[in-house]
Amino acid sequence: MRKLKSYMHNYSRAILTDTGVMIKDQQSLSADDVKNSPDVFDAASDPFGDQQESTARSSLESTSLISCVTCLSDNESLSETRGGRSLPANTLIPYAKILHARKVCEVTTELSSYRDDVTSGQDTVPGDPCAELLSSLIEVTIAKPRRQDLVPKKLLLRFGTTLVGEDIVETLMQRSYKYSRPGKSILVLVNPHGGKGQAKKLFLSKVKPILIASNCDVEEVDTTHQGHAMELARTIELDKYDIVACASGDGIPHEVLNGLFQREDRAEAFKKLAITQLPCGSGNAMSLSCHGTLNPTYAALSVVKAPEIRIDLMCCTQESYKNQPRVSFLSQTYGIIAESDINTEFIRWMGPSRFELGVFVNILQRKKYPCELYVKYSAKTKNELRDHYNFHKKKQEGNASGSTIDNTRQEEIEEAQFQLKYSISEEIPEDWEVVDPAVTNNLGIFYSGKMPYIAPNTKFFPAALPCDGSFDLVLTDARTSLTRMAPILLSLDKGSHVLQPEVIHSKVSAYRLIPKMENSVISVDGEKFPFEPLQVEVLPGLCKTLSYNGSYVETDFENM
Ligand SMILES: Nc1ncnc2c1ncn2[C@@H]1O[C@H](COP(=O)(O)OP(=O)(O)OP(=O)(O)O)[C@@H](O)[C@H]1O
Structure with missing residues (x-):
C-alpha cells in the first residue's frame, strides 16, 4: 500500500x-x-x-x-x-x-x-x-x-x-509513432563473438530493455557458428516477424540477406521483413549509415521509431558460386582497402584503427593492384554524378514528404526483380565501358559501395543514396604522389576526398572486375571472397530496412 x-x-x-x-x-x-x-x-x-x-x-x-x-x-x-x-x-x-x-x-x-x-x-x-x-x-x-x-x-x-x-x-x-508502428515483432540474431565478444552483453544490457519497454515482441537467437545466420534466414517463418535485427557487426546482416535471397519465396521474404543492425560488432557501417549512431541504445530507439525504407542491393557473381549469386548490401573492394581490412585480422585487438594502419602502410609502399575493369555507368563524370545525386535526392525527398507514413502499405516485390540482367560467362555487354588501362594497371584503391559510412568518421561514399538504382565506385591510381594522397586520406571524415582530381568517382549499375595478380584479396561487405573475377549488378529497391530519417544519414554532399 x-x-x-x-x-x-x-x-x-x-x-x-x-x-x-x-x-x-x-x-x-x-x-x-x-x-x-x-x-x-x-x-x-x-x-x-x-x-x-x-x-x-x-x-x-x-x-x-x-x-x-x-x-x-x-x-x-x-x-x-x-x-x-x-x-x-x-x-x-x-x-x-x-x-x-x-x-x-x-x-x-x-x-x-x-x-x-x-x-x-x-x-x-x-x-x-x-x-x-x-x-x-x-x-x-x-x-x-x-x-x-x-x-x-x-x-x-x-x-x-x-x-x-x-x-x-x-x-x-x-x-x-508518426513514422512507425508500435509493438513490432523482432527476431534478434546475436553474434556472441561479435565486437570482440561484447555483442551479447551489449544486447542484453543496453538494447533489449528499450525494445521491451517499447512493447515489442522480442525473440533472441545466438548464432553458434559462421553461416548460422544464413541458415536461420533460409527458414525464418515470415508471418512471425516484422524485423530481423542483427546484434552484431556487418557480417550477420550480410548472412541474413543471403539466406533470404536463397529462399524459394524470397519475393515474399524481402517484401515482409525489414533487416536492420544493432551495432554490437567491430564493423557497424549499416547502423552508422541508417541509424546514424554506433551507440546500441540509440540504434534500438531508431529500430523502434524509424520508418521503413527500401534500399538497393548489389548482386555478386563469381565462377566459384556461379549458380548461386550472393547479395551485398554494403561494399566490394579489391586492392589497398581489401588487404587492409582482411589482412590485418591478426591485429584485430587494435579495433577499427587496424584498418587505418593497413591502408597507411599500403599507401606508403605505393602498392598497386592491376586489373581490368568494365563498367555500366549511371553517371560517369563528377558533373554527371552531381546531377544524378541531385535528381535522386529530390525525388526521394518528394516521396518522403507525404507527411505520415502509411505503415500498412507493403511495397510489392516480385521474383522478376531478382533476375540478373548480365552473366559473368558472357561477353562484356556493348553498353559497358572499359576503364582506362593506364589507371587499372596501376590501381591503388578499388572500392564500390552503397552506404555512405564504412566506419566512424569515414564517409567514404558521401553521394550514396538508398534507392537510386546505382552504387558508387571510387578508384585511385597507385602512382599518385604521397603529397597528394595525404590530403585525400585526411578528408575521408568529411567525404570530400571524392572531389579531389586524383580520385575517380562514378555511379554505376554494374561492373566486371578481372584481377591481374596471382594473389590478393577481394572483400564483399567485409567478408573475404574468392580471389577471381567478380561481376556485380544492382538489384533496385529489394531490401527493406529501417532508417531514422527516412533516408541514409545526411552527408551534406550537395554542399561540398
Ligand atoms: N558463434 C560464432 N562463432 C564464430 N563465428 C561466428 C559465430 N556467429 C557468427 N560468426 C561469424 O562471425 C563473422 C563476423 O561477424 P560480425 O560482423 O557480427 O562481427 P564483427 O565483430 O563485426 O566482425 P567483423 O570485424 O568481421 O565485422 C561472420 O562471418 C559470422 O558468420
Whole structure:
C-alpha cells in the first residue's frame, strides 16, 4: 500500500504540445485523500512493473525524474527545477523519445493479486478521490538519456481535463509513432563473438530493455557458428516477424540477406521483413549509415521509431558460386582497402584503427593492384554524378514528404526483380565501358559501395543514396604522389576526398572486375571472397530496412 500511495504523491501534470509532452508541475494527493482512501491502492508488488528500480525509493524518484526530463529538453533554460522535489515546469519530452503509453488502470488490472486480494474483485469505489485520480493517470515510458546511453524510464502523468483516458493514450501513441508502428515483432540474431565478444552483453544490457519497454515482441537467437545466420534466414517463418535485427557487426546482416535471397519465396521474404543492425560488432557501417549512431541504445530507439525504407542491393557473381549469386548490401573492394581490412585480422585487438594502419602502410609502399575493369555507368563524370545525386535526392525527398507514413502499405516485390540482367560467362555487354588501362594497371584503391559510412568518421561514399538504382565506385591510381594522397586520406571524415582530381568517382549499375595478380584479396561487405573475377549488378529497391530519417544519414554532399 505504501508503495503505490507514495508513488501517487509524485505524478506530474502535463499537456500535449505539437512537439512533445510538456510537464506543467508536480502534483500529489493530499494527505487526507490518501488516509481516507480505501485500500484499493494497496499494491504488494510494484504497480508499474519496473523491476530495475523499486518504487519504495519514490522519495528519490522525483529527483531522478527531474534529471531525466530535464535531460530530454533541448533547451537548457528549461532544466531549472523549481522547489526541490518538483519536476521542472515547462520541460518538454519530445515524442521521438516516448516509447509507450497506457492508462494506469490498465496497469493495475494486470496486478491480479492486487485486485483479488485487496478489492475482492470489486471495482473502484465511487467518489473515491484516489480511484478517480488513478483512472486519469497515464503511465508514459520514455527513453531517458543517462551518461552516453538511453535507458527506459516510466513516468506517471495526468493530462488536462479536456482530453482524458483513451484519447490521450491514442493521441500520444500516434504522435510518438508518426513514422512507425508500435509493438513490432523482432527476431534478434546475436553474434556472441561479435565486437570482440561484447555483442551479447551489449544486447542484453543496453538494447533489449528499450525494445521491451517499447512493447515489442522480442525473440533472441545466438548464432553458434559462421553461416548460422544464413541458415536461420533460409527458414525464418515470415508471418512471425516484422524485423530481423542483427546484434552484431556487418557480417550477420550480410548472412541474413543471403539466406533470404536463397529462399524459394524470397519475393515474399524481402517484401515482409525489414533487416536492420544493432551495432554490437567491430564493423557497424549499416547502423552508422541508417541509424546514424554506433551507440546500441540509440540504434534500438531508431529500430523502434524509424520508418521503413527500401534500399538497393548489389548482386555478386563469381565462377566459384556461379549458380548461386550472393547479395551485398554494403561494399566490394579489391586492392589497398581489401588487404587492409582482411589482412590485418591478426591485429584485430587494435579495433577499427587496424584498418587505418593497413591502408597507411599500403599507401606508403605505393602498392598497386592491376586489373581490368568494365563498367555500366549511371553517371560517369563528377558533373554527371552531381546531377544524378541531385535528381535522386529530390525525388526521394518528394516521396518522403507525404507527411505520415502509411505503415500498412507493403511495397510489392516480385521474383522478376531478382533476375540478373548480365552473366559473368558472357561477353562484356556493348553498353559497358572499359576503364582506362593506364589507371587499372596501376590501381591503388578499388572500392564500390552503397552506404555512405564504412566506419566512424569515414564517409567514404558521401553521394550514396538508398534507392537510386546505382552504387558508387571510387578508384585511385597507385602512382599518385604521397603529397597528394595525404590530403585525400585526411578528408575521408568529411567525404570530400571524392572531389579531389586524383580520385575517380562514378555511379554505376554494374561492373566486371578481372584481377591481374596471382594473389590478393577481394572483400564483399567485409567478408573475404574468392580471389577471381567478380561481376556485380544492382538489384533496385529489394531490401527493406529501417532508417531514422527516412533516408541514409545526411552527408551534406550537395554542399561540398
Ligand atoms: N558463434 C560464432 N562463432 C564464430 N563465428 C561466428 C559465430 N556467429 C557468427 N560468426 C561469424 O562471425 C563473422 C563476423 O561477424 P560480425 O560482423 O557480427 O562481427 P564483427 O565483430 O563485426 O566482425 P567483423 O570485424 O568481421 O565485422 C561472420 O562471418 C559470422 O558468420
